[in-house]
Amino acid sequence: NAGVMQNPRHLVRRRGQEARLRCSPMKGHSHVYWYRQLPEEGLKFMVYLQKENIIDESGMPKERFSAEFPKEGPSILRIQQVVRGDSAAYFCASSRPGTGNYGYTFGSGTRLTVV
Amino acid sequence: GESVGLHLPTLSVQEGDNSIINCAYSNSASDYFIWYKQESGKGPQFIIDIRSNMDKRQGQRVTVLLNKTVKHLSLQIAATQPGDSAVYFCAENMRGSYIPTFGRGTSLIVHP
Numbered sequence: 001n002a003g004v005m006q007n008p009r010h011l012v013r014r015r016g017q018e019a020r021l022r023c024s025p026m027k028g029h030s031h032v033y034w035y036r037q038l039p040e041e042g043l044k045f046m047v048y049l050q051k052e053n054i055i056d057e058s059g060m061p062k063e064r065f066s067a068e069f070p071k072e073g074p075s076i077l078r079i080q081q082v083v084r085g086d087s088a089a090y091f092c093a094s095s096r097p098g099t100g101n102y103g104y105t106f107g108s109g110t111r112l113t114v115v
Numbered sequence: 116g117e118s119v120g121l122h123l124p125t126l127s128v129q130e131g132d133n134s135i136i137n138c139a140y141s142n143s144a145s146d147y148f149i150w151y152k153q154e155s156g157k158g159p160q161f162i163i164d165i166r167s168n169m170d171k172r173q174g175q176r177v178t179v180l181l182n183k184t185v186k187h188l189s190l191q192i193a194a195t196q197p198g199d200s201a202v203y204f205c206a207e208n209m210r211g212s213y214i215p216t217f218g219r220g221t222s223l224i225v226h227p
Contacts, residue, residue: 006158041219042204042217042220043217045214045215104161106158106159109157
């Protein structure tokens with residue numbers, strides 16, 4: 001079991017470009033959660049998805065950020081027109097149905113740097 | 116060594132000492148609490164959890180204490196080792212929610 005796989009591990013984008021972060025959940029996990037971590041801060045919830053559905057996006061900025069979890073393939077967190085303040089580590093976690101964060105497993109994150 | 120709430124983000128201890136990391140949570144409706152360990156360059160890793168109907172839970176070298184009266188959570192690590200050096204986060208969960216709220220974290224530095 002490869003665990004939660006996130007790629008790329010590091011991503012550098014210029015201001016105004018788009019960033020795409022991918023997350024493949026653990027085998028058997030159909031729930032995905034995205035978090036953002038600023039330097040020396042805790043993790044801030046962004047969005048909770050199940051296959052083809054956004055369940056809770058209360059932590060997502062209203063503009064430029066979107067997330068999807070298609071029927072096939074990884075979950076994608078997309079940031080359009082990136083700004084320096086988007087520089088952070090983005091983590092995804094996955095869980096099995098019905099376990100919620102009791103069964104959270106985190107990936108190793110994508111570190112986004114906007115230059 | 117002991118940290119006080121989230122106002123002292125760094126705790127330095129000697130190898131072999133016991134460590135106590137404290138966390139003040141905010142929501143009296145929270146009924147599930149988790150401690151995570153995050154090593155440099157990695158994602159958070161589950162250490163131990165506790166439900167609100169308990170006040171103490173022990174794992175291997177770790178103990179979590181919960182004081183609901185003052186909304187305080189602590190993580191005790193016995194015989195701290197250099198491999199324990201990491202940032203430790205507490206997280207709280209409200210009943211019925213799948214989304215934990217994370218604290219800011221405490222950096223534990225273990226000196227050999």
